[in-house]
Amino acid sequence: MGTGGSRSSLHPDTPWMPYEEVNSDGFDGLLRGQRVMSVLQQLAGEEMLLFKEKINYKLAGSGGFDxxxxxxxxxxxxxxxxxxxLTAVDGMNSANGGLEVVDGSHRMDIPLGSDRCIEPTWVKMNTWTPAELESGDILIFGSYLAHRSGANTSPKNRRAIYATYNCATEGSLHDQYYLDRQKxxxxxxxxxEGDPTKKAGFAMLSVLSC
Structure with missing residues:
Protein backbone atom coordinates (compact mmCIF):
# COMPACT_ATOMS: atom_id res chain seq x y z
CA MET A 1 0.00 0.00 0.00
CA GLY A 2 1.44 3.38 -0.92
CA THR A 3 1.54 6.12 1.67
CA GLY A 4 1.67 9.16 -0.55
CA GLY A 5 5.45 9.36 -0.73
CA SER A 6 6.37 8.69 2.91
CA ARG A 7 9.17 6.19 3.47
CA SER A 8 9.97 3.66 6.14
CA SER A 9 12.58 4.61 8.73
CA LEU A 10 13.53 0.96 9.28
CA HIS A 11 13.53 0.16 5.55
CA PRO A 12 14.60 3.36 3.73
CA ASP A 13 14.49 1.69 0.30
CA THR A 14 10.81 0.76 0.75
CA PRO A 15 8.29 3.35 -0.57
CA TRP A 16 5.74 2.49 2.15
CA MET A 17 5.70 1.95 5.89
CA PRO A 18 5.67 -1.81 6.66
CA TYR A 19 3.13 -3.03 9.16
CA GLU A 20 5.66 -3.78 11.91
CA GLU A 21 6.58 -0.12 12.30
CA VAL A 22 5.15 1.89 15.17
CA ASN A 23 3.34 5.22 15.29
CA SER A 24 2.06 4.86 18.81
CA ASP A 25 1.47 8.25 20.40
CA GLY A 26 -1.53 9.53 18.46
CA PHE A 27 -3.06 6.25 17.36
CA ASP A 28 -2.59 4.50 20.69
CA GLY A 29 -4.62 7.25 22.34
CA LEU A 30 -7.27 6.95 19.64
CA LEU A 31 -7.55 3.17 19.44
CA ARG A 32 -6.91 2.29 23.10
CA GLY A 33 -8.19 5.47 24.74
CA GLN A 34 -10.78 5.48 27.50
CA ARG A 35 -13.47 7.03 25.31
CA VAL A 36 -13.30 4.25 22.72
CA MET A 37 -12.83 1.43 25.20
CA SER A 38 -15.80 2.51 27.32
CA VAL A 39 -18.12 2.48 24.29
CA LEU A 40 -16.90 -0.98 23.28
CA GLN A 41 -17.40 -2.28 26.81
CA GLN A 42 -20.98 -1.01 26.82
CA LEU A 43 -21.69 -2.78 23.53
CA ALA A 44 -19.93 -6.05 24.38
CA GLY A 45 -20.84 -6.18 28.05
CA GLU A 46 -17.22 -6.81 28.98
CA GLU A 47 -13.73 -5.36 28.60
CA MET A 48 -12.28 -5.39 25.07
CA LEU A 49 -8.67 -5.45 23.84
CA LEU A 50 -7.21 -4.24 20.55
CA PHE A 51 -6.74 -7.23 18.24
CA LYS A 52 -5.59 -5.64 14.98
CA GLU A 53 -5.60 -2.35 13.12
CA LYS A 54 -5.01 -1.13 9.59
CA ILE A 55 -5.40 1.79 7.23
CA ASN A 56 -7.30 0.97 4.05
CA TYR A 57 -6.35 3.00 1.00
CA LYS A 58 -8.93 2.66 -1.75
CA LEU A 59 -7.30 4.43 -4.67
CA ALA A 60 -9.35 6.09 -7.39
CA GLY A 61 -10.30 3.43 -9.93
CA SER A 62 -9.54 0.48 -7.65
CA GLY A 63 -11.95 -2.41 -7.10
CA GLY A 64 -14.10 -3.44 -4.17
CA PHE A 65 -14.46 -6.37 -1.77
CA ASP A 66 -16.86 -9.27 -2.28
CA LEU A 86 -14.40 1.86 11.12
CA THR A 87 -13.27 5.49 11.17
CA ALA A 88 -13.77 7.41 7.94
CA VAL A 89 -10.73 9.58 7.23
CA ASP A 90 -12.40 10.68 4.02
CA GLY A 91 -16.13 10.58 3.38
CA MET A 92 -17.42 7.16 2.32
CA ASN A 93 -20.24 6.78 -0.21
CA SER A 94 -21.36 4.65 -3.13
CA ALA A 95 -19.25 6.61 -5.60
CA ASN A 96 -15.93 5.96 -3.84
CA GLY A 97 -16.63 2.36 -2.85
CA GLY A 98 -18.03 2.84 0.64
CA LEU A 99 -19.30 0.01 2.80
CA GLU A 100 -22.69 -1.65 2.22
CA VAL A 101 -24.36 -3.86 4.85
CA VAL A 102 -27.40 -6.09 5.25
CA ASP A 103 -29.42 -4.83 8.22
CA GLY A 104 -29.85 -7.46 10.92
CA SER A 105 -27.62 -9.99 9.15
CA HIS A 106 -25.62 -10.58 12.35
CA ARG A 107 -28.66 -12.55 13.55
CA MET A 108 -29.02 -14.57 10.33
CA ASP A 109 -27.56 -17.89 9.22
CA ILE A 110 -25.37 -16.71 6.35
CA PRO A 111 -24.13 -19.39 3.91
CA LEU A 112 -20.46 -19.15 2.94
CA GLY A 113 -18.73 -20.61 -0.10
CA SER A 114 -15.38 -22.38 -0.35
CA ASP A 115 -13.76 -18.98 -0.93
CA ARG A 116 -15.11 -17.84 2.48
CA CYS A 117 -17.29 -15.23 0.79
CA ILE A 118 -21.08 -15.18 1.04
CA GLU A 119 -22.97 -17.44 -1.37
CA PRO A 120 -24.22 -15.45 -4.41
CA THR A 121 -27.83 -16.63 -3.98
CA TRP A 122 -27.99 -15.15 -0.47
CA VAL A 123 -26.39 -11.94 -1.71
CA LYS A 124 -29.10 -11.48 -4.36
CA MET A 125 -31.95 -12.30 -1.98
CA ASN A 126 -31.09 -9.61 0.56
CA THR A 127 -31.17 -5.82 0.55
CA TRP A 128 -27.84 -4.03 0.81
CA THR A 129 -27.82 -0.62 2.49
CA PRO A 130 -25.00 1.90 1.89
CA ALA A 131 -23.32 2.97 5.14
CA GLU A 132 -22.52 6.51 4.05
CA LEU A 133 -20.09 8.28 6.38
CA GLU A 134 -18.72 11.79 6.56
CA SER A 135 -15.07 12.41 7.37
CA GLY A 136 -14.60 11.72 11.09
CA ASP A 137 -17.69 9.50 11.43
CA ILE A 138 -17.35 6.02 12.90
CA LEU A 139 -19.24 2.79 12.33
CA ILE A 140 -19.05 -0.08 14.84
CA PHE A 141 -20.03 -3.56 13.67
CA GLY A 142 -19.62 -7.15 14.79
CA SER A 143 -18.00 -10.19 13.27
CA TYR A 144 -21.22 -11.61 11.79
CA LEU A 145 -22.51 -8.55 9.92
CA ALA A 146 -22.64 -9.12 6.16
CA HIS A 147 -20.81 -6.35 4.34
CA ARG A 148 -19.19 -5.53 1.02
CA SER A 149 -17.83 -2.55 -0.90
CA GLY A 150 -17.83 -1.53 -4.53
CA ALA A 151 -15.19 0.04 -6.73
CA ASN A 152 -13.95 3.57 -6.19
CA THR A 153 -15.32 5.19 -9.34
CA SER A 154 -14.60 8.70 -8.06
CA PRO A 155 -11.53 10.71 -9.14
CA LYS A 156 -10.16 10.81 -5.57
CA ASN A 157 -8.47 8.27 -3.30
CA ARG A 158 -10.27 7.27 -0.10
CA ARG A 159 -8.82 6.38 3.31
CA ALA A 160 -10.31 4.61 6.32
CA ILE A 161 -9.00 3.24 9.62
CA TYR A 162 -10.21 -0.17 10.80
CA ALA A 163 -9.56 -1.24 14.40
CA THR A 164 -10.74 -4.68 15.55
CA TYR A 165 -11.15 -5.72 19.19
CA ASN A 166 -11.61 -9.05 20.96
CA CYS A 167 -13.00 -9.78 24.43
CA ALA A 168 -10.41 -9.54 27.20
CA THR A 169 -11.52 -12.96 28.46
CA GLU A 170 -10.05 -14.42 25.24
CA GLY A 171 -6.63 -13.01 26.07
CA SER A 172 -4.35 -10.47 24.41
CA LEU A 173 -3.97 -11.68 20.80
CA HIS A 174 -2.56 -8.58 19.11
CA ASP A 175 1.09 -9.64 18.88
CA GLN A 176 0.17 -13.19 17.89
CA TYR A 177 -1.96 -11.89 15.02
CA TYR A 178 0.92 -9.91 13.53
CA LEU A 179 3.41 -12.73 13.99
CA ASP A 180 1.05 -15.09 12.15
CA ARG A 181 0.39 -12.51 9.45
CA GLN A 182 4.10 -12.00 8.91
CA LYS A 183 4.51 -15.75 8.30
CA GLU A 193 12.56 -15.18 -4.45
CA GLY A 194 10.85 -18.52 -5.00
CA ASP A 195 8.77 -18.24 -1.83
CA PRO A 196 5.16 -19.29 -2.59
CA THR A 197 3.97 -16.26 -0.62
CA LYS A 198 5.81 -13.90 -2.99
CA LYS A 199 2.73 -13.45 -5.17
CA ALA A 200 0.19 -13.98 -2.42
CA GLY A 201 -1.45 -11.22 -0.45
CA PHE A 202 -0.21 -7.65 -0.38
CA ALA A 203 1.64 -5.25 1.86
CA MET A 204 -0.57 -4.17 4.74
CA LEU A 205 -0.05 -0.85 6.42
CA SER A 206 -0.49 -0.90 10.18
CA VAL A 207 -0.66 2.28 12.21
CA LEU A 208 0.16 0.60 15.51
CA SER A 209 2.14 -2.52 16.34
CA CYS A 210 2.81 -2.35 20.06
Missing part, protein backbone atom coordinates in the same frame (compact mmCIF):
# COMPACT_ATOMS: atom_id res chain seq x y z
CA UNK A 67 -19.69 -9.82 0.24
CA UNK A 68 -18.35 -11.48 3.39
CA UNK A 69 -18.41 -11.63 7.17
CA UNK A 70 -15.34 -11.19 9.36
CA UNK A 71 -15.99 -14.07 11.77
CA UNK A 72 -13.98 -16.58 9.74
CA UNK A 73 -11.11 -14.24 8.86
CA UNK A 74 -8.98 -14.65 11.98
CA UNK A 75 -9.47 -18.30 12.92
CA UNK A 76 -5.78 -18.93 12.20
CA UNK A 77 -5.18 -17.06 15.47
CA UNK A 78 -8.25 -18.03 17.49
CA UNK A 79 -11.99 -18.46 16.99
CA UNK A 80 -13.18 -15.18 18.51
CA UNK A 81 -16.12 -12.82 18.55
CA UNK A 82 -15.02 -9.30 17.87
CA UNK A 83 -16.11 -5.73 17.24
CA UNK A 84 -14.63 -3.46 14.59
CA UNK A 85 -14.55 0.33 14.59
CA UNK A 184 1.38 -16.30 6.19
CA UNK A 185 1.25 -13.05 4.21
CA UNK A 186 4.63 -11.33 4.45
CA UNK A 187 4.91 -7.77 3.24
CA UNK A 188 6.54 -7.35 -0.17
CA UNK A 189 9.92 -6.28 1.22
CA UNK A 190 10.02 -9.44 3.39
CA UNK A 191 9.31 -11.97 0.62
CA UNK A 192 12.09 -14.10 -0.84
Missing amino acids: PHIDANAYTHVKDINHLTI LWPATHMRK
